[in-house]
Amino acid sequence: MTTHEYEFLTTETVADYVRSRPVLSGRVDPDHLVRVDEIGDGNLNLVFVLEDGRGRRLVLKQALPYVRMVGAGWPMTPERARREADSLRTHRALAGELVVETIEYDPQQYVIAMEDLSDHAVWRHALNRGERHDGAAAALGRYVAAVAFGTSVLGMERDAAAQALARSVNPDLCTITEDLVFTEPSVDAGRNEVLAANEPDAKALAADETFVAAMGVAKWKFMTQAEALIHGDLHTGSVFVRAAESSTECDSVKVFDSEFAFYGPVAFDLGATFANYVFAAARAYAQGDDDRAEWALSLPGQTWDAFAAEFRARFEGVRDGRVWGQAFRETLLDRWLRETWLFAAAKMARRIVGAAKVKDVETLPEALREGAARGVLLAAREAASAWDAPHRPEDFAALAGALLREHRTS
Ligand code: ADP
Ligand code: MG
Numbered sequence: 001m002t003t004h005e006y007e008f009l010t011t012e013t014v015a016d017y018v019r020s021r022p023v024l025s026g027r028v029d030p031d032h033l034v035r036v037d038e039i040g041d042g043n044l045n046l047v048f049v050l051e052d053g054r055g056r057r058l059v060l061k062q063a064l065p066y067v068r069m070v071g072a073g074w075p076m077t078p079e080r081a082r083r084e085a086d087s088l089r090t091h092r093a094l095a096g097e098l099v100v101e102t103i104e105y106d107p108q109q110y111v112i113a114m115e116d117l118s119d120h121a122v123w124r125h126a127l128n129r130g131e132r133h134d135g136a137a138a139a140l141g142r143y144v145a146a147v148a149f150g151t152s153v154l155g156m157e158r159d160a161a162a163q164a165l166a167r168s169v170n171p172d173l174c175t176i177t178e179d180l181v182f183t184e185p186s187v188d189a190g191r192n193e194v195l196a197a198n199e200p201d202a203k204a205l206a207a208d209e210t211f212v213a214a215m216g217v218a219k220w221k222f223m224t225q226a227e228a229l230i231h232g233d234l235h236t237g238s239v240f241v242r243a244a245e246s247s248t249e250c251d252s253v254k255v256f257d258s259e260f261a262f263y264g265p266v267a268f269d270l271g272a273t274f275a276n277y278v279f280a281a282a283r284a285y286a287q288g289d290d291d292r293a294e295w296a297l298s299l300p301g302q303t304w305d306a307f308a309a310e311f312r313a314r315f316e317g318v319r320d321g322r323v324w325g326q327a328f329r330e331t332l333l334d335r336w337l338r339e340t341w342l343f344a345a346a347k348m349a350r351r352i353v354g355a356a357k358v359k360d361v362e363t364l365p366e367a368l369r370e371g372a373a374r375g376v377l378l379a380a381r382e383a384a385s386a387w388d389a390p391h392r393p394e395d396f397a398a399l400a401g402a403l404l405r406e407h408r409t410s
Helices: 014-019 080-098 123-128 136-150 158-167 171-183 196-207 209-224 266-286 290-297 299-315 326-353 366-386 393-407
Strands: 033-038 045-052 057-063 071-075 102-106 111-114 228-230 239-243 250-255 262-264
Touching: 014 033, 014 045, 014 057, 057 080, 080 102, 080 111, 080 136, 080 171, 080 228, 080 250, 123 239, 123 266, 136 228, 136 239, 136 250, 136 266, 136 299, 171 209, 171 262, 171 326, 196 209, 196 326, 196 366, 209 326, 209 366, 228 266, 266 290, 266 299, 266 326, 266 366, 266 393, 290 299, 290 393, 299 326, 299 393, 326 366, 326 393, 366 393
Parallel strands: none
Antiparallel strands: 033 045, 045 057, 057 111, 102 111, 228 262, 239 250
16 A cells, blocks of 8 residues: 555654664653653644653654554555654744744654643643633734745745745645545535534535635635645644743744645635634633633634734845835735635634534534534635625624624523
8 A cells, every 4th residue: 555664653662763863862861761652632643752750851753654543544645744844944943932843853764853842732722621822823823924924935035935845745735635625515525524403504505606616716726826835734733832820821832733834825824723713712602601702703813913913024024125015015915814714714614514623613512512513614604705805804703703602502
């Protein structure tokens, strides 16, 4: 099935692995490990955390030649690990502390060694526990802006940008997105599933010609608009957050898990954040916590405002100011905001009807989940039909909030 022959790490073999690599044995002592755990909860890869007697820790993430969630029956190139390591390094060079540190990449065994972030929480987990982390949404906006400017021809020398684009071509992973995010929510390939009570909602989505046409536009943009080296999977499960005790203000925000990175539309990453804020709001409304839902619905505006401010600031250093002036800058921002709605619509729909669901909605009791899922699907349809009109970022939250409140069940 696969031409990739390499050893998969296990909790038994990771110490030897570290011992054989000087850079890693300088970070954690392989002869005095007090903890070796496999902690991966993702759909794709193995993740190990190691700790030595001095409390020093290291994380190893290994790509398997197939999708972990499904097994050997769904092969997938482990070369995705190189894309992840490359993009993490590129993004960290531009956005600094907002991106996890890559310590070493091993192209033989497809292992990324990185700093341990166990003192952070995966943002989705924190949201699902009802915790607030302020500042994370704005940090994500700044991160996307740094990447949008710094990896595009706006901020890069022309030949370097062409080489970076060529190096990041990632058709295997992009095909997954094209199928799961843009096609399958409305054209079931046998992987979709919803509660019986939501079957009419899924059918109405599939029958919504405006929605399907918008997904065609979204898919086309995704496949052709090679604007910047985007993250490609910027949901709240790809972000670590940390706040000092007794504070809700983040003192650290770190983006990770960028194996879907490729040269694509900037707004795809923004749309992913918007959609995930809606999932958090849907959960909070379903649980009757309207304050927290309103807080979650303030996040799209925070991400957008920080994105736009950071992008405008970076644009001062644009490489070709002869034709790319302020008017062009504002044209880009206007188009990106519209496209953010479009991509958010796709992301909202796929996480409700498609194969890889989100815990925010999925762990709600069925009686509550029904209304939350319905509200999100209706928000997806409305955002898809309105995407190409002029709007303000807060309009998106208003649209989603109204539908979530109207359709919640108990
Ligand atoms: P996948 O690509 O399989 O989704 P992720 O990169 O999302 O893998 O990692 C899976 C899980 O492993 C994360 O949700 C997180 O709990 C844990 N993890 C990943 N990287 C780190 C890290 N640097 N420090 C601590 N935990 C991590
Ligand atoms: Mg992941």
